Amino acid sequence: MNFNLTESLEILERTPQALEVFLTGLSENWLKNNEGEGTWNVHEVIEHLIEGEKQNWIPRLEFILAEGESQPFPAFDRYAHLNPKAETTINQKLLEFKTIRLQNILRLKELIPFESTLEKTGFHPAFGVVKVKELIATWAVHDLTHMTQILRVMAKRYGTDVGAWREYLGILK
Amino acid sequence: MNFNLTESLEILERTPQALEVFLTGLSENWLKNNEGEGTWNVHEVIEHLIEGEKQNWIPRLEFILAEGESQPFPAFDRYAHLNPKAETTINQKLLEFKTIRLQNILRLKELIPFESTLEKTGFHPAFGVVKVKELIATWAVHDLTHMTQILRVMAKRYGTDVGAWREYLGILK
Numbered sequence: 001m002n003f004n005l006t007e008s009l010e011i012l013e014r015t016p017q018a019l020e021v022f023l024t025g026l027s028e029n030w031l032k033n034n035e036g037e038g039t040w041n042v043h044e045v046i047e048h049l050i051e052g053e054k055q056n057w058i059p060r061l062e063f064i065l066a067e068g069e070s071q072p073f074p075a076f077d078r079y080a081h082l083n084p085k086a087e088t089t090i091n092q093k094l095l096e097f098k099t100i101r102l103q104n105i106l107r108l109k110e111l112i113p114f115e116s117t118l119e120k121t122g123f124h125p126a127f128g129v130v131k132v133k134e135l136i137a138t139w140a141v142h143d144l145t146h147m148t149q150i151l152r153v154m155a156k157r158y159g160t161d162v163g164a165w166r167e168y169l170g171i172l173k
Numbered sequence: 174m175n176f177n178l179t180e181s182l183e184i185l186e187r188t189p190q191a192l193e194v195f196l197t198g199l200s201e202n203w204l205k206n207n208e209g210e211g212t213w214n215v216h217e218v219i220e221h222l223i224e225g226e227k228q229n230w231i232p233r234l235e236f237i238l239a240e241g242e243s244q245p246f247p248a249f250d251r252y253a254h255l256n257p258k259a260e261t262t263i264n265q266k267l268l269e270f271k272t273i274r275l276q277n278i279l280r281l282k283e284l285i286p287f288e289s290t291l292e293k294t295g296f297h298p299a300f301g302v303v304k305v306k307e308l309i310a311t312w313a314v315h316d317l318t319h320m321t322q323i324l325r326v327m328a329k330r331y332g333t334d335v336g337a338w339r340e341y342l343g344i345l346k
Contacts, residue, residue, distance in 0.1 A: 003334040007200050011327070014195050022191035027180050127337035134336035141335055144328040145344040148321050154184070155317040161176040162314055163307035164300035171318040 003137050005112060011140040012105055015147065016098035019046070023090055023150075031090055033157045042153065045146050046093040047081035053100040055080065057139045058107050064122030064132055065111060072125040108136070176310050178285060184313040185278055188320065189271035192219070196263055196323075204263055206330045215326065218319050219266040220254035226273040228253065230312045231280050237295030237305060238284060245298040281309070 023031070023042065034041040040048065056076045063073040088096075112118060118133040155171045166172055196204070196215065207214040213221065229249040236246040261269075285291060291306040328344045339345055 001334055002202070002330050004202075007202060010199055010203070014199075018191050018195035021194045022187050026183055026187075029175070029177075029180060030183070124337065127340075130336055130338070134334065134338060137331045137334035137336075138338040138342070141328045141331050141338075141342050141344065144324045145342055148324045148328075148344055151317045151321045151324075155314045155321075157175050158310045158314050161174055161307065161310035163303055163310075164297065165303070165307060165311040165314075167300075169311070169314050169318055171314065171321055 003118075003133050005118065005133075005136065008136050008140045009105065009108075011143055012101065012108075015049075015143040016094065016101045019147065019150075020094045020098060023094060026090070030154050030157065033153060035153055035156055040149070040153070042150050043090060043093065044081060045150050045153075046090070046097055048078070049143075049146055050093065050097050050100060051081040052076075052139075052142065053097065053104050057135070058104050058111075060122070061108070061111055061132065061135060064130075064135070065117070065120060067122065069121055069123045069129055072123045075125050176291075176306050178288075178291065178306075178309065181309050181313045182278065182281075184316055185274065185281075188222075188316040189267065189274045192320065192323075193267045193271060196267060199263070203327050203330065206326060208326055208329055213322070213326070215323050216263060216266065217254060218323050218326075219263070219270055221251070222316075222319055223266065223270050223273060224254040225249070225312075225315065226270065226277050230308070231277050231284075233295070234281070234284055234305065234308060237303075237308070238290070238293060240295065242294055242296045242302055245296045248298050 023046075026042075031042040034044075060073050060076070067073070112132070118131070118136070120132045121129050122132075122135075124130045152171055155169070159166070159172050162169060162172070196219075199215075204215040207217075233246050233249070240246070285305070291304070291309070293305045294302050295305070295308075297303045325344055328342070332339070332345050335342060335345070
């Protein structure tokens with residue numbers, strides 16, 4: 001076990017900044033590409049991250065701290081961001097993500113006043129008993145997962161352009 | 174085929190900046206972790222990227238433009254960065270990478286004065302005939318690959334800390 005709240009916050013704080021630096025000003029060709037039918041492009045991944053900030057991490061944490069294991073917390077719709085909505089630019093999405101993440105980090109620090117709060121438990125609708133620290137570890141790993149997804153989706157755009165070097169590039173497989 | 178020099182430069186220019194934002198100030202626990210025996214930690218991935226800037230991309234491009242297919246270009250030692258050398262901090266490594274990448278982007282622009290230069294061919298020691306544009310596409314995808322590697326190595330540190338959520342996190346598998 002390696003969990004540590006301070007180190008988890010290091011990830012949560014950096015994700016919006018790194019995405020902003022990497023994605024701002026990129027051609028739409030990079031941002032609109034996906035991995036095929038039913039997969040997400042970069043815009044959709046950022047929308048999913050925003051949706052998680054609104055509906056998933058902090059609401060679940062609050063629910064666990066209020067209810068404990070007395071009742072399962074509501075399921076999170078991982079596809080909610082695919083519902084039709086107004087088109088926004090990548091810059092608008094990145095700003096929204098950065099803003100709400102910052103608010104959520106402040107809220108997280110309020111909600112975890114003691115080391116012992118990390119050990120509190122709730123009831124996941126599918127998994128059963130889970131701990132606060134597992135939810136926060138998952139939040140950080142979820143960031144890493146979706147940054148990886150963005151890079152992989154972009155790489156695949158050049159899947160044939162790399163020619164014979166494809167053999168050395170595991171990301172394309 | 175999707176290759177475009179301007180769009181490739183968008184990646185090459187952003188990689189050092191994104192890595193700087195994401196890695197500067199991170200705990201060494203994140204930076205020193207690897208995926209097990211014989212795998213690289215974050216420090217080693219950045220050293221490999223620096224080594225590529227020095228020994229691989231621009232030297233090969235210059236070789237192709239000078240020699241064409243007349244002789245194979247020298248093999249690149251992908252493990253050269255693992256040779257013993259002075260310990261440097263992550264900030265020193267990131268600065269070195271950013272500096273040499275900037276120089277190499279300027280050199281790349283000098284070396285490709287015409288669209289037609291992208292079609293020139295050289296002789297890869299293992300693959301045979303390759304094109305300039307394939308080398309540049311590979312350079313960009315290589316960036317994306319190693320950023321993905323860094324995120325994956327970090328995620329695995331929390332492989333058990335996420336508890337039951339592990340099931341939803343493909344990056345941990």
